[in-house]
Amino acid sequence: MAQSDFAEAGADLELVGITKRFPGFTAIDELDLLIPAGSFFALLGPSGCGKTTTLRLVAGLEEPTSGRILIGGKDVTGTKSFKRPVNTVFQSYALFPHMSVLENVAFGLRRRGISDAAGKAHEALRLVELDHLAARKPQQLSGGQQQRVALARAVVNRPALLLLDEPLGALDLKLRRQMQLELKSIQSEVGLTFLHVTHDQEEAMTMADTVAVMNKGRIEQMGAPEELYELPKTAFVANFLGQSNLFTGDVTSSEKASIIVDVGGVKIEVPTSRAQRHTGEVTIGVRPEKLMLYTSAPTATPGVNVLGPGRVTDVSFSGVSTQYLVAVPGLGVITVFAQNMEFGPVAHIGEEIWMSWKVEHGFGLADEPGIVPRFSADTDTATIATQRRHQLLAEIEEG
Amino acid sequence: MAFAAIGSNSTQTEQVPRRRSKVAIILLLPGLAYLALFFLTPLVSLVMTSLQTPVEFGDVGQYQAAFQIENYAIVVGAYWPHFLRAFGYALAATFFALVISYPLAYFIGVKARRWPLLQALMLTLVIAPFFISFLLRTLAWKQLMSDDSGLVSALKTLTILPADGHLTGTAFSVIFGLTYNFLPFMTLPIYTTLERLDTRYLEAGADLYASPFTTFWRVTVPLSMPGVVSGTLLTFIPASGDYINASASFLGSAQTQMVGNVIESQFISLLNYPQASALSVLLMGLILLIVALYVKRSGTEDLL
Structure with missing residues (x-):
């Protein structure tokens, strides 16, 4: 892989039969997914549905139990995280506290030995309108500004695939709207493939070309936001999306x-x-x-x-x-x-x-009769894992 | 823990007190009195002693107040190799302690996070040697490294050590002893900073094309610098003034004497108080100078 080159355009992301099991619980179950190059794709679901795990698998921060991950047609399942043409905007931003904003943004460029890293970093900071704060440390910025630095740090590398892990979660409503528009315009400007993970249905619908609603490690329904909203196929989608x-x-x-x-x-x-x-x-x-x-x-x-x-x-x-x-x-x-x-x-x-x-x-709806169409509680991954473990233990005791 | 605080709490000292309160002064009074009595008074007395001159026709150990600044020139001329040796040994011991402690602290503070019991056990093991006297432990090492020990005969059989070689009484054994004795002072501060290291930064590094090695160098090491600086200070300062490891009764010999050994013998055996005091004042000044330069160089103040 030519790591020193910028991606000219976004790349396809293909997940083939991905399964990820953690002890006592399956986070992702036989997931197949094709995200076409240049699209803004949203994975939408409640906490614990497996969406963040999917993102971490694509970034290479977790290894799948089985299945393959292809980026631009190339199998990267066994490729280490730092060799994948992928960048992530983390939910926690994870800006390096010991570096200035500029050094943070230039970090990825420097690692790949790209010339004029500082110049390109300044350019990316201008894109998020923070160039005037380039010399500051991340802690000296507000939450919204840190989020934009995190975005600039990822976008500056022109990755074939940009992963967004609920990056707008910590922002207030007004700033979130503003950032949603900004993200959308950056995506259309640079033409990258965006994979956005969120539990905010409104955010997914306003920003994405294609939304996949995830539940319990599976994709319930996938399509354009209007299509999903107007014609939900399962009770889960009907209730989670609006x-x-x-x-x-x-x-x-x-x-x-x-x-x-x-x-x-x-x-x-x-x-x-x-x-x-x-x-x-x-x-x-x-x-x-x-x-x-x-x-x-x-x-x-x-x-x-x-x-x-x-x-x-x-x-x-x-x-x-x-x-x-x-x-x-x-x-x-x-x-x-x-x-x-x-x-x-x-x-x-x-x-x-x-x-x-x-x-x-x-x-x-397509739901089997008898299944109560109930929207599952919004619990986090850890709680779900604990619940599953208790269930398993109970089963073992009975058997 | 207090270990990480040394040399890195500049943000606290910069805070301007809002208001002079009588309560604060009253609360500070016992501490100030203690410092005046047990630190300032001996210090002044030490400086004064260092300028004394022998009483003419007096007994050994009889000195009178004077302003004999030559004392300093005499001790520098006579004992500069001991100063060099002290700082050289202390530097080597600090280096080896860092090389041993960092991976250990990393393992306890980062890798062992998933097993809190293992973490607690390993920390206890790091502190455990303190339950036995410093002197006893050093003597035990003298036994282990003595000429008729299994270790020495094994090294001789392997021809690593020449047939007439020794382990004790060499620079090796002194540096070894210093490293061993000050190891926990290095490990604990580094552990406290690594224990707080947010592993999400490491994930961000991997995401931004940095190999695990580069991530360690560019992210982990800079973030653990406050611990490294306090650890090196806590090791270097006491090691350069140490007189146990280098003494001939422990791991050293006449050839490995450090400045601490000279001060000890001048005070206790030779009763040459002015020279001993002059050496002490010089040692203190030099350590202060080295530490000040080091802290300024390492620039840890903007890490927090």
């Missing part, structure tokens, strides 16, 4: 255009093309913002599902929209987001209301 109203019931009739599902006596129509399963017990859903609220029963129209009457149990105002929780007998609590087109809420707690949505907004 919110969803999910209903489970039996399919009563299946036609070419749509299927009808009987949910607690209410017939709900879902387009056949947007449903993963067409027979038996299925789970279907609709996004809360797709629902319309009525204070009197709307007239039945073809192509519209109507629910109600239900009773408003909670109203919370959030500026742009208002969230209503509506209890419907037989269906449970339904969430509705309504744009605040009027001053104040249109319905109050205790009022009786009806809801409707267009049939084409519904979706049907």
